[in-house]
Amino acid sequence: xxxxxxxxxxxxxxxxxxxxxxxxxxxxxxxxxxxxxxxxxxxxxxxxxxxxxxxxxxxxxxxxxxxxxxxxxxxxxxxxxxxxxxxxxxxxxxxxxxxxxxxxxxxxxxxxxxxxxxxxxxxxxxxxxxxxxxxxxxxxxxxxxxxxxxxxxxxxxxxxxxxxxxxxxxxxxxxxxxxxxxxxxxxxxxxxxxxxxxxxxxxxxxxxxxxxxxxxxxxxxxxxxxxxxxxxxxxxxxxxxxxxxxxxxxxxxxxxxxxxxxxxxxxxxxxxxxxxxxxxxxxxxxxxxxxxxxxxxxxxxxxxxxxxxxxxxxxxxxxxxxxxxxxxxxxxxxxxxxxxxxxxxxxxxxxxxxxxxxxxxxxxxxxxxxxxxxxxxxxxxxxxxx
Amino acid sequence: xxxxxxxxxxxxxxxxxxxxxxxxxxxxxxxxxxxxxxxxxxxxxxxxxxxxxxxxxxxxxxxxxxxxxxxxxxxxxxxxxxxxxxxxxxxxxxxxxxxxxxxxxxxxxxxxxxxxxxxxxxxxxxxxxxxxxxxxxxxxxxxxxxxxxxxxxxxxxxxxxxxxxxxxxxxxxxxxxxxxxxxxxxxxxxxxxxxxxxxxxxxxxxxxxxxxxxxxxxxxxxxxxxxxxxxxxxxxxxxxxxxxxxxxxxxxxxxxxxxxxxxxxxxxxxxxxxxxxxxxxxxxxxxxxx
Numbered sequence: 001x002x003x004x005x006x007x008x009x010x011x012x013x014x015x016x017x018x019x020x021x022x023x024x025x026x027x028x029x030x031x032x033x034x035x036x037x038x039x040x041x042x043x044x045x046x047x048x049x050x051x052x053x054x055x056x057x058x059x060x061x062x063x064x065x066x067x068x069x070x071x072x073x074x075x076x077x078x079x080x081x082x083x084x085x086x087x088x089x090x091x092x093x094x095x096x097x098x099x100x101x102x103x104x105x106x107x108x109x110x111x112x113x114x115x116x117x118x119x120x121x122x123x124x125x126x127x128x129x130x131x132x133x134x135x136x137x138x139x140x141x142x143x144x145x146x147x148x149x150x151x152x153x154x155x156x157x158x159x160x161x162x163x164x165x166x167x168x169x170x171x172x173x174x175x176x177x178x179x180x181x182x183x184x185x186x187x188x189x190x191x192x193x194x195x196x197x198x199x200x201x202x203x204x205x206x207x208x209x210x211x212x213x214x215x216x217x218x219x220x221x222x223x224x225x226x227x228x229x230x231x232x233x234x235x236x237x238x239x240x241x242x243x244x245x246x247x248x249x250x251x252x253x254x255x256x257x258x259x260x261x262x263x264x265x266x267x268x269x270x271x272x273x274x275x276x277x278x279x280x281x282x283x284x285x286x287x288x289x290x291x292x293x294x295x296x297x298x299x300x301x302x303x304x305x306x307x308x309x310x311x312x313x314x315x316x317x318x319x320x321x322x323x324x325x326x327x328x329x330x331x332x333x334x335x336x337x338x339x340x341x342x343x344x345x346x347x348x349x350x351x352x353x354x355x356x357x358x359x360x361x362x363x364x365x366x367x368x369x370x371x372x373x374x375x376x377x378x379x380x381x382x383x384x385x386x
Numbered sequence: 387x388x389x390x391x392x393x394x395x396x397x398x399x400x401x402x403x404x405x406x407x408x409x410x411x412x413x414x415x416x417x418x419x420x421x422x423x424x425x426x427x428x429x430x431x432x433x434x435x436x437x438x439x440x441x442x443x444x445x446x447x448x449x450x451x452x453x454x455x456x457x458x459x460x461x462x463x464x465x466x467x468x469x470x471x472x473x474x475x476x477x478x479x480x481x482x483x484x485x486x487x488x489x490x491x492x493x494x495x496x497x498x499x500x501x502x503x504x505x506x507x508x509x510x511x512x513x514x515x516x517x518x519x520x521x522x523x524x525x526x527x528x529x530x531x532x533x534x535x536x537x538x539x540x541x542x543x544x545x546x547x548x549x550x551x552x553x554x555x556x557x558x559x560x561x562x563x564x565x566x567x568x569x570x571x572x573x574x575x576x577x578x579x580x581x582x583x584x585x586x587x588x589x590x591x592x593x594x595x596x597x598x599x600x601x602x603x604x605x606x607x608x609x610x611x612x613x614x615x616x617x618x619x620x621x622x623x624x625x626x627x628x629x630x631x632x633x634x635x636x637x638x639x640x641x642x643x644x645x646x647x648x649x650x651x652x653x654x655x656x657x658x659x660x661x662x663x664x665x666x667x668x669x670x671x672x673x674x675x676x
Contacts, residue, residue, distance in 0.1 A: 039602060042502025173647040200647035204606060206597035207400065210641035210649060213392045230504040230598055241515045241524035242392065263506040263598070267513050 028071035029064075029331040031056070031321055032091035033314075034102030034112060039079025040203050041228055044254055044310050045104050048126060049074055051311025052101060054297050055318035065325045070318070077103050079203070081111035088112040092119040098333045099124070099325070101317045105228075106130035106176035116140035122337040126317040127310075129252055130179035134357045134364035142340045142354055142365035144316055144347065148180040151251050151274055152187035154371045159191050162249070162272075166194040168220040170211055170235065172227045173200035180226045180251055196220040201231060209238045216244050223248045229256040233263045240267035249274065257374055257381045258306030268376045272384065276349045276369040279308045284383045286350035286370055294348060316347040340365055388520030389642065395521045397638040398631070402534030403589050405630030407607060408614030409541055409623050410585030416621020417558045417578045419478065423485040424465060425586050426608025427492035428458050432587025433507075433594030433603055434500060440508045440595070447510050447595075451533060454591035455584045461492075462583025466576045474575075497601040507595035530592045537588055538627055544581070545623060554578055558621050586611070606650055613653035617660050619667025628668070632656070 033052055036045035056070045064070060073095050077084035084103045091097050092115060100116070100123040103109045109128040116123050117138055125133060125143035129151070134143050155162075167188065171177030177200060185195050197218050199211040212235070215223055223246050225235055232250060239248070248271045255273040278284045282291040294315060298308050321336075323343050328335035345352045347369075354365030373384040407429065414422045435457045436450035465488055473480050511525040545551040556564040557574045565571050589607070597603070614633055618625025633653055641649035660667065 038497055038502045040600075042600075043504060046502065202647055202650055204602070205650060206603070206606075207396075207637075207649070209396050210393065210638055211646040213389050213396070213642060214646070216392075217389050230600070233504075233506065234597060237513070237524075240513050241522065241527070243515055243517060243522040263504075265513060 028069045029066070029325060030071050030073050030095060030097045031318065032088075032095065032097035032100040032102075033072050033074040034077050034084060034087055034091065034100060034104075034108070035074065035314075036079040036104050036108065037074075037076035040230065041079040041105055043230065043259070044127070044228060044256070045076075045079070047256075047307040047310040048104060048314035050301075050303055050307065051298075051314030052318045053314075054294075054301065054311070055315045055322070058297070059319070059322050065322050066329070066331070068331075070322060072318070073097060077108050079105065079108070081107045084108040085111045085115060088115045092121055097121070098331045099321055099336050101126060101314070101321060104128065105174065106133060106179065107174040109133055110175055113138050113141060119333075121333040122340060124317045124321055124340075126313040127253070128176065130175040131183055132175070132179065134366040136364075137359040137362035138364055139362050140337060140364075142320075142367075144320060144349070144352055144367045144369070145253065145313060146276060146369050146371070147366065148176075148183040148251070149187075150368060151180070151371070152183045154274065155184070156187055156191060158373075159193060162222065162247075164188075164193050164222055166196050166220040167222045167224055168197040168199075168215050168218050169195065170199050170201065170208075170215060170223060170225045170227075172203050172231060174203055176252065177201075177226045184224065184251075201227060201235075203228075203231075205231070206234055207238075208235055209242060212239050212242050212244055215239075215246075216242055220246070222246060225250045226252045228252075228254045229259050233260060233268075236260065236264040236267040236271065247272070254310065255374075256306055256309050257376055258309065261376060261379050261381075262306070266379075269378060271376050273374045273376070275309070275372055275374055277309060277312050278372050278374065278383050279305075279312070280381050281383050284372060285348065287346050287348070290346060290348060312348040316345075316349060316352065319347065320345055320352055391519070391521050393638045393642045394635075395523055397635040399523065399527045399531045400638070401631035401634030402531050402538070403593050403630075404610060404614060404634050405627045406534055406537050406541075406585050406592070407589040407611045408618060408626035408630045408633075409538065410582040410589070411611040412615045412618060412621055412623065412626040413545075413554075413578055413585075414582035415615055417554055418470075418575055419481075420470060420579075421478065421482045421485060422579075422582070423482065423489040423608065424492060424583070425611050426604030426606075427489045427496070428461060428583040428586035428604075429590035429607040429611075430496055430599075430601060430604035431461060431492065432458055432590025433599040434496060434505075434590075435587065436591040436594050437500075437505050437507045437599045441505065444508075447508065450507070450595075451588060451591050454587045458584035458587025459580040461587075463576050463580040465583070466579035470575070470579065471572070493601060493604065500601070502601060504598040504600045506598055509595050524596075526596060530596060533592055534589075537585065541581075541585065542623060550574075550577060610650075610653045613657045615667075616657050617667060619669040622667070622669040625667055625669030 035049045060069045075087035103112050104127045106128040122140045129148050131147040131149045169181050251274045260268045282288040285291040324339040328339035349369035352367045356363035357366040358364050411425050432454035435454040439450040440447045515522045515524050553569045614629040618629030636652040640652045
């Protein structure tokens with residue numbers, strides 16, 4: 001074949017391909033997803049992303065939104081705030097997504113938030129619990145996950161049930177952990193419960209025995225732990241190795257009890273966990289039929305069951321975003337933002353609707369899920385009723 | 387008081403593994419003058435080898451250590467033979483860049499193969515700790531201590547009582563003269579890198595089951611290894627051994643009594659202080675300059 005015609009064929013193929021893919025892209029509504037797919041929070045980030053994918057697939061199977069397919073553009077924030085801000089910039093500038101979901105960890109989400117205000121694009125916060133995310137006054141933030149204040153509020157009435165008189169805190173050293181301590185401390189003060197030791201763990205730390213040795217010799221009656229599932233595993237194992245005997249209650253919603261049982265084994269027995277979704281007991285969830293349907297959809301794709309306890313957040317988040325896009329009538333950031341305020345959806349964690357939170361004129365949207373307390377005993381998970 | 391003895395026990399056990407990590411790096415750093423940025427990734431590889439042996443293949447847990455050592459030695463030898471040999475005549479910066487690149491490749495390969503979720507290594511040890519007075523230690527950690535001490539002794543024996551060790555020490559003192567004396571420098575370099583990497587992998591196989599095995603577990607390990615080497619002095623095995631224990635003690639005591647959140651920062655503090663006070667390290671050997 002002559003060189004010139006070969007070049008021509010190659011060139012036209014490239015042009016046609018580019019045009020075709022741009023055309024195909026124009027047919028879909030993009031949603032930017034920022035999650036930790038690698039790094040310290042990789043397990044949770046992957047679960048949430050898979051949950052989001054299931055929601056997108058289900059919605060697309062039913063015809064999509066506004067006649068177009070949803071396309072998730074998934075970026076890895078590597079469990080690192082700097083990286084989270086960088087990929088947010090990429091999604092907003094390069095991919096021009098009209099709406100985002102993310103970024104899992106509170107520090108990661110806080111790193112992305114300035115970009116939202118800069119580019120005027122709303123983001124659905126699905127996991128982060130630090131209260132200041134929706135109280136700082138960023139009108140582009142809508143959160144379906146509970147705040148640590150809500151968690152503390154839930155415990156207000158449970159103090160007698162759990163016999164709390166003096167508590168210690170062992171938290172991961174970031175906005176999430178430190179925010180939890182602040183909110184719980186305020187609540188406990190109003191109820192006359194003393195807070196003893198407050199120790200922190202570096203997010204990437206694996207050796208927690210120094211902090212636990214201190215906790216062991218403290219005179220508190222209960223230990224509250226706020227950390228992601230990997231560090232919780234390490235806390236339980238190392239606590240058992242030190243002969244730590246006090247009751248442990250975990251908060252934050254990233255506990256993943258199945259993974260804890262699998263990796264921490266018998267050292268997880270007796271621990272209690274504050275969470276919002278209890279897929280092991282569908283009857284105890286807000287909408288049992290919805291729960292069962294989701295658990296089946298998850299299993300059908302070959303994912304292991306433990307992931308359900310975190311992936312539901314991605315699932316709920318994408319469904320909320322889809323409802324907002326539908327309500328907005330167009331895939332434009334400002335319209336979607338306005339439509340998010342009007343969303344009223346049955347989610348896996350309960351009714352999802354956004355209330356105003358934060359300084360007047362710049363409120364963020366915050367939804368209030370329902371809480372449950374789980375207990376692990378002999379490798380089994382049960383919902384604590386009281 | 388009982389808290390103190392617990393901290394001391396923790397520090398001794400952790401220190402033994404840190405010592406292995408440090409000895410491996412000091413051999414490579416000292417003899418080959420290569421800034422080995424793959425050391426952390428070999429540590430991670432050792433952890434994953436133990437994971438494969440014990441959890442995935444369900445074999446005897448104690449097989450994990452020798453398998454990791456073998457894997458470390460082979461990968462280390464391969465890195466030296468394929469990459470370093472070609473750039474031996476270049477300056478130190480080239481070596482550093484090549485090692486960084488190799489480290490990134492290994493890290494991402496680990497992530498590709500095993501994913502980002504943390505893995506736990508099955509051990510035959512029970513969760514019930516061994517309690518001696520106020521000190522409580524898991525049986526797994528006791529095994530780690532014993533195994534680490536055995537490895538330190540074996541390395542010492544290798545370096546100081548065998549012919550290979552003699553050749554390695556000669557090469558460390560002066561590669562040119564050693565070569566003139568009939569030492570095959572190429573073989574020595576490959577052997578050194580293999581041994582150093584095997585020790586890193588061994589440390590990973592020992593500490594992996596104690597904590598969790600993750601792809602990024604090598605990052606912190608590498609930094610601590612460098613801190614140990616700087617503290618103990620380049621090429622000094624006693625220095626690396628004692629440096630490992632000093633690091634573990636500063637971490638435990640610092641985390642226990644000063645600030646728990648800054649535990650891993652202790653290593654960096656040590657690097658800064660050593661570089662300010664005695665830059666050649668505590669046990670520095672006189673080096674030939676030029």
